[in-house]
Amino acid sequence: KNEVEQSPQNLTAQEGEFITINCSYSVGISALHWLQQHPGGGIVSLFMLSSGKKKHGRLIATINIQEKHSSLHITASHPRDSAVYICAVLGTYKYIFGTGTRLKVLA
């Protein structure tokens, strides 16, 4: 079993839909990171969380430390949100990455 599990693995949505991507982890962490990877391969940092909730534009990330779970929400999804979303947990120095959720938003 992977130490960081994401669900779903693949997700197709219609433009405007509310999207939720989940991340569960089984190790102790100092923080959790949500990343976005576009088809060209480059990775962009979305959020770094150690508690509570963060919001940036249409993106919202939450974390529950006791339950070892985080969610990434996208409101009013748009085709430009199509990408792979990766959850990564940070231990002492090292990240452990989930395998990613491939999101496709249809116009």
Place this chain on the structure above:
Amino acid sequence: DGGITQSPKYLFRKEGQNVTLSCEQNLNHDAMYWYRQDPGQGLRLIYYSQIVNDFQKGDIAEGYSVSREKKESFPLTVTSAQKNPTAFYLCASSPWGETQYFGPGTRLLVL
């Protein structure tokens, strides 16, 4: 502009050849990292360097080598001992133990 640059974007290698991937950062970060990404798998740590002139093996270091002679630079050499080198390689940097910033990646293809 501050950031991390990786070159080249695409790299082709013949079997049996060594090849070096470049990673440069101007963020003044002490720590630098190399990751490998394969389809359907999470990123895996190859090597990391906490500070200049020091580096440590990650989870999948076999067949790779690195150097850290300058704070700004952390080149990765994929040697002929790496049996399955075709992958996407990502470099990152950070203040030690903090958020990592990623470069655009290099896609290596062995012919």
